[in-house]
Amino acid sequence: MSTVLEVQNLTTHYSTLRGWVRAAENVSFTVAKGQALGIAGESGCGKTTVALSILKILPQGGRIRKGKILFEGLDLVPLSDESMRKVRWKGIAIVFQGAMNAFNPVYKIGDQIIEAIQIHESDVDKQAALERARSLLELVGVEPDRVDNYPHEFSGGMRQRALIAMALAANPKLLIADEPGTALDVIVQAQTLKLLRDLKDKLGLAMVMISHDLSIIAETCEKVAIMYAGHIVEYGDADAIFKEPLHPYTQGLVKAFPTIHGEKVRLASIPGQPPDLLNPPPACRFNPRCPFVMDVCKKIDPPLQKVGSGEHYVACHLY
Amino acid sequence: MSEENGEFVVRVENLKKHFPLRKGFFETLVTRQDITVKAVDGISFGVRKGEIVGLAGESGSGKTTTGRLLLRLTKPTEGSIFFDGKDIAKLGDSELRSLRRDMQIVFQDPFESLDPRMSIKEIVAEPVRVQKVAKNEEEVEERVKEALRDVELVPPEEFMMRFPHELSGGQRQRVAFARAFILGPKFVVADEPVSMLDVSIRAEILNLMIDLVQKKGVSVVFITHDLAVSKHVCDRVAVMYLGKVMETASSAKLIDLPLHPYTQALIAAVPVPDPNYRRSAVISGEIPSPVNPPAGCRFHTRCPFAHQRCISEEPPLVEVEKEHFVACHLYT
Numbered sequence: 001m002s003t004v005l006e007v008q009n010l011t012t013h014y015s016t017l018r019g020w021v022r023a024a025e026n027v028s029f030t031v032a033k034g035q036a037l038g039i040a041g042e043s044g045c046g047k048t049t050v051a052l053s054i055l056k057i058l059p060q061g062g063r064i065r066k067g068k069i070l071f072e073g074l075d076l077v078p079l080s081d082e083s084m085r086k087v088r089w090k091g092i093a094i095v096f097q098g099a100m101n102a103f104n105p106v107y108k109i110g111d112q113i114i115e116a117i118q119i120h121e122s123d124v125d126k127q128a129a130l131e132r133a134r135s136l137l138e139l140v141g142v143e144p145d146r147v148d149n150y151p152h153e154f155s156g157g158m159r160q161r162a163l164i165a166m167a168l169a170a171n172p173k174l175l176i177a178d179e180p181g182t183a184l185d186v187i188v189q190a191q192t193l194k195l196l197r198d199l200k201d202k203l204g205l206a207m208v209m210i211s212h213d214l215s216i217i218a219e220t221c222e223k224v225a226i227m228y229a230g231h232i233v234e235y236g237d238a239d240a241i242f243k244e245p246l247h248p249y250t251q252g253l254v255k256a257f258p259t260i261h262g263e264k265v266r267l268a269s270i271p272g273q274p275p276d277l278l279n280p281p282p283a284c285r286f287n288p289r290c291p292f293v294m295d296v297c298k299k300i301d302p303p304l305q306k307v308g309s310g311e312h313y314v315a316c317h318l319y
Numbered sequence: 320m321s322e323e324n325g326e327f328v329v330r331v332e333n334l335k336k337h338f339p340l341r342k343g344f345f346e347t348l349v350t351r352q353d354i355t356v357k358a359v360d361g362i363s364f365g366v367r368k369g370e371i372v373g374l375a376g377e378s379g380s381g382k383t384t385t386g387r388l389l390l391r392l393t394k395p396t397e398g399s400i401f402f403d404g405k406d407i408a409k410l411g412d413s414e415l416r417s418l419r420r421d422m423q424i425v426f427q428d429p430f431e432s433l434d435p436r437m438s439i440k441e442i443v444a445e446p447v448r449v450q451k452v453a454k455n456e457e458e459v460e461e462r463v464k465e466a467l468r469d470v471e472l473v474p475p476e477e478f479m480m481r482f483p484h485e486l487s488g489g490q491r492q493r494v495a496f497a498r499a500f501i502l503g504p505k506f507v508v509a510d511e512p513v514s515m516l517d518v519s520i521r522a523e524i525l526n527l528m529i530d531l532v533q534k535k536g537v538s539v540v541f542i543t544h545d546l547a548v549s550k551h552v553c554d555r556v557a558v559m560y561l562g563k564v565m566e567t568a569s570s571a572k573l574i575d576l577p578l579h580p581y582t583q584a585l586i587a588a589v590p591v592p593d594p595n596y597r598r599s600a601v602i603s604g605e606i607p608s609p610v611n612p613p614a615g616c617r618f619h620t621r622c623p624f625a626h627q628r629c630i631s632e633e634p635p636l637v638e639v640e641k642e643h644f645v646a647c648h649l650y651t
Contacts, residue, residue, distance in 0.1 A: 042517040042518060042519055043517055155605045156378075157605050185377040185378055185544060185605075186377070186544070186546075186585060186588040186589055186590075187377065187584060187585065187588045187602060187605075188377075188605055189588070189590075190588040190590070190598045191603070193590075194598075212518055213590065214518075214592040215590035215591050215592040215593075216590055218590070218592045218593055218594045218596070219590055219591075219594070219596070219597070219598070221594075222594075238594040239594050239595070242592060242593055242594050252519060253518060253519060254592060256518050256519050256521065256522050257518065257547075257592055258522075258545075258547040258548050258550065258551045259547060259591065259592075260546060260547040260550060260574060260586060260589045260591070261591070264550060264551055264570070264571060265551060266526060266529075266551070267521075267522035267526060267551055268522055269519060269520060269521070269522035269523035269526070270519040271523070273487045273489065273520065274517070
């Protein structure tokens with residue numbers, strides 16, 4: 001399988017009046033063609049920062065301070081805005097969370113998709129762009145004739161589909177989906193995720209899916225990266241990680257999910273809260289909440305190390 | 320419904336809430352009929368003492384409106400709400416005020432439900448002051464401390480002078496629970512109290528709620544869209560769809576042996592953290608508009624088992640086995 005995206009030691013900080021917020025540090029992963037990587041973690045763990053860094057659309061104050069983002073072999077970090085523009089949408093597209101508000105309410109859905117196509121491919125005329133918009137809608141399971149509808153005439157699930165269609169407008173190689181299922185009801189969410197999975201297989205897309213919901217990631221992704229406080233704490237094949245979560249944080253996160261199958265139980269939580277990233281705890285950032293904390297955890301930051309036979313890496317002194 | 324297992328603290332009968340839609344000028348000329356959104360359209364159920372009853376359903380099913388009706392935060396269009404045996408559906412604001420002591424609410428978003436300009440002490444003390452139940456300032460403070468201890472914000476002195484922005488989401492929701500429980504209510508509506516919180520702290524807030532309910536013998540209506548959570552938290556669950564209750568049963572029974580096709584679809588759609596698990600073929604489409612709900616059974620447009628009768632005739636909610644009610648023609 002050919003690697004589409006390779007992120008090496010990505011470190012992104014936000015500058016604030018009180019200092020640098022260390023949102024993502026030494027994040028490394030790879031995504032191949034036709035493969036989906038899920039980045040899971042709680043809010044504030046840096047998962048969205050990673051996504052925004054890949055596209056270099058960080059909000060004001062955000063800066064990539066270290067690392068490489070190799071997209072098809074090309075490092076995006078030193079690229080100028082002008083060259084970056086050519087990568088966005090045609091190379092890497094993103095579907096943001098909150099499909100409800102992502103469309104402009106006063107333009108027709110079709111026109112918004114056409115605009116996206118024509119901005120990125122100036123040689124396409126209006127008629128050809130309209131044809132493509134129609135086939136894109138069909139691809140995501142929306143009646144092609146609804147190009148003439150306004151966003152308010154679409155239901156929530158259809159808007160999410162149309163947004164995915166729009167992201168695919170310029171045939172990207174890599175699709176980033178930021179919390180694609182979060183604002184949706186379970187039934188619509190299941191439909192949307194099935195669509196993403198089918199599209200990935202059909203178009204051979206590489207995908208990075210960001211979610212706080214482990215079950216969504218388990219369902220859609222072959223690879224998983226678990227993030228905590230800006231670090232990847234566990235990384236590898238979804239099968240290996242869900243079968244045997246090794247990092248105490250991953251274990252806690254899995255346990256914190258109520259399962260619908262099985263007996264009624266008292267839910268387990270991870271005591272404490274995620275740390276303040278202006279002032280993260282020394283060494284292993286999970287040490288204040290870890291049930292297995294040892295002295296070494298407060299002194300030395302554990303590196304990501306390979307464990308077991310498959311692709312499975314964990315950053316923990318226990319192993 | 321039967322009342323064998325103890326008295327209902329809250330019981331509603333044929334409760335309806337229709338919101339009128341504003342019409343354009345032209346429409347008022349050509350259409351006679353008022354257009355209404357039938358948010359809640361004839362539901363009956365009850366909550367016993369010390370019981371947590373879940374209201375589950377997709378967005379637009381009317382669960383939040385039901386919660387607001389139960390507390391009389393909004394006036395029902397039709398039907399009765401019995402609280403402590405007394406019908407409160409038509410009471411006026413001044414009569415309701417004294418009842419508010421016994422009924423409280425915890426909102427979904429702890430980032431918006433707490434006034435950012437008030438200290439935690441003032442937020443938690445507000446119900447005590449409004450209801451004038453404390454004799455003096457010392458008593459107010461004593462009660463605030465006790466309420467904060469109940470929600471495990473200890474030591475309370477450390478939290479009282481802080482402001483909401485200094486607390487984490489989980490701590491804020493604890494404050495919301497302290498405010499709801501400080502007057503010792505008999506009935507609390509918890510409207511998606513953990514959906515805005517991070518996964519790792521949801522469990523501790525839910526466990527706190529369960530403990531408070533057991534300790535104080537409060538009755539709770541727990542509004543949720545997450546059936547997996549309701550299984551572990553609720554004693555009984557009612558599944559709503561387009562303003563109607565489709566099925567109610569004990570939480571274990573409803574989730575392990577659901578009868579209504581809608582409940583079955585909802586449960587099949589719940590994701591499971593296992594890469595080898597695939598959600599089974601889910602039903603298509605989305606919840607229709609409550610302005611013009613489908614005739615007959617409201618679910619027939621999406622139901623895989625729909626037949627002629629479902630289109631013409633609305634199924635009543637019937638007890639198919641003890642404490643298990645279903646509104647579906649497959650069982651009548």
